[in-house]
Amino acid sequence: MTAQDCTAEEALDTLLMGNRRHVHGQPTHVQTISDRATLATTHTPIAAIVCCADARTTPEIIFDQAQGSLFTCAIAGNVVTDAVLGSLTYAATALQVPVIVILGHSCCGAVTAAVQGVTLPEPLAGLVAGICTGGHDDVDAAVAANVQAMVATVQAALDVPVIGAVHELATGTVTVV
Template sequence: MVNRNITRRQCLLGACGLGLGMAVGVKAETPSSNPINVENAEPYPRNASEALARLKDGNRRFMDDRPRHAHENISWRSLLVETQRPFATILGCSDSRVPPELIFDAGFGELFTIRLAGNIISEDVIGSLQYAVVHLHIPLIVVLGHEGCGAVTATVEEMLDKVKEPERIESLIQLIKPGLSKLDLKQSHSALLSAAVEANVRWSIQQLSALPERKRIVVEKRAILMGGVYELATGRVRFLD
């Protein structure tokens, strides 16, 4: 069941039409021309599958400690003064150890990032995702959780009756908790936290997928939605099925 806090957001989505699909193999339509042109620049991904491949290639370079640090110099930045053309949207956590541009070895203008503790779904987040799909025509949205997430850990600790957080953090916990309701709280603490991080990513995806515009948008193939978990020790992003 979708969190009751999303009810008001559904009206917002009905007006703007957030594009969210689920299958990576489905083509996401993008404009035919790339407004940012520069010699030796990578071609803009034609669909969500190519966008995902580009993220995976960047993450592999990051893991292997051979980042290119492309698209960071002044000549490239000058091309972005009047426009932008990111190829993927990343909804991630505010954690300082999980900067999407570094994790995916991406430069200026390549990723549209939304970051807040616990990569939760809120009204502002949905509005930002709408903008990414409707105005920037981004073909791929990734909900990116990570190991050792403090917001998820705080939620688990409360579920175990170990701690009570201040009011504002408690509000954050209440947005995460429904997605962890089916976890086995009797498993080892490390296993529980790992399972909770993945469950939270899937919960965010579930909430977005349950919004009323989803079925129409899947047919229109406007954007593809995926989940992933970042491993702190290895630097790897494990994309979820």
């Protein structure tokens, strides 16, 4: 299934079914040499993902998708900066992705720093200042609030369905929020 023949609902179903395979330890995607040859000339991702730069929340793995399937913007705290929004605009217009997913995760260090008001050096401080904790002291609640705020930011800028979700590191489960 490619971006050209896939609705937002179908794309989200594909991601969540892949997540179930991941949770149950039954991944199906392995890159072949012929896949690589095809991807050298084209890619038709089924979704754009804004995720944290954290090494434990890699979208292709947690959604069990092939290389070339996900247009990924990874940034600490999954903050939608101008640069991220520029990348998403390319995904929406040039690649015509049917859906954008803002993906937070449990135990996020960047969100924890924002909740705790940790003093950080620039330019990290500026990035963490962009996290919207919703005033929550609880990190899990702040992660969800930040996802929802970033969903609203993208919805205000782009005419593409935007979904918020949180990845639970301990179980691998992705939940729409």
